[in-house]
Amino acid sequence: MKVIVKMLVFLIVIAVAYQFVNAEVPLKGDSKTMSGNAKKGEEAFNDVKFAGGKAGKKCSECHAKGKGFEGLDKQQKYKVLDKEFSSIEEAANFCIQTWLQGIPLVKDSTEMKDLVTYVRLVSYNKQPSR
Numbered sequence: 691m692k693v694i695v696k697m698l699v700f701l702i703v704i705a706v707a708y709q710f711v712n713a714e715v716p717l718k719g720d721s722k723t724m725s726g727n728a729k730k731g732e733e734a735f736n737d738v739k740f741a742g743g744k745a746g747k748k749c750s751e752c753h754a755k756g757k758g759f760e761g762l763d764k765q766q767k768y769k770v771l772d773k774e775f776s777s778i779e780e781a782a783n784f785c786i787q788t789w790l791q792g793i794p795l796v797k798d799s800t801e802m803k804d805l806v807t808y809v810r811l812v813s814y815n816k817q818p819s820r
């Protein structure tokens with residue numbers, strides 16, 4: 691009998707601990723990183739004049755159907771050419787400057803949030819609802 695009680699207590703402790711650990715795992719696409727307007731982000735993604743771009747290039751030319759964005763949510767580092775960045779925002783700004791010949795966006799601006807929200811969405815293989 692005592693052994694059964696001990697086992698029950700043990701199982702309860704495990705169950706409680708498991709829930710605690712689970713609560714620490716952030717949700718995929720949490721509101722912090724996907725709080726922007728994905729439709730506006732998509733427009734920017736297809737706009738050759740985005741961020742004052744002078745090169746006549748747009749994001750979708752090189753990242754059609756999310757090319758290069760596979761598994762972004764699992765990455766800690768983002769790479770463009772031989773450069774490494776610690777956020778999608780910085781990688782996007784590098785692409786803006788290098789390819790679009792545009793002006794980098796302020797990291798927590800509305801424009802950047804919209805763009806990153808769209809980038810994350812296509813990385814999950816989804817399109818914004820219309």
Ligand code: HEC
Nearest residue numbers: 747748749752758759768769770771778781782785786789
């Ligand atoms: C001329 C081509 C070109 C254009 C235009 C371009 N990119 Fe990129 N971008 C690349 C290349 C090449 C890489 C690095 C290789 C890869 O992952 O495909 C990259 C990487 C990235 C990454 C990091 C991906 C990762 O997995 O680490 C992000 C984010 C990104 N680009 C966003 C953008 C955004 C936003 C725009 C539009 C403002 C843009 N890019 C325009 C070529 C381009």
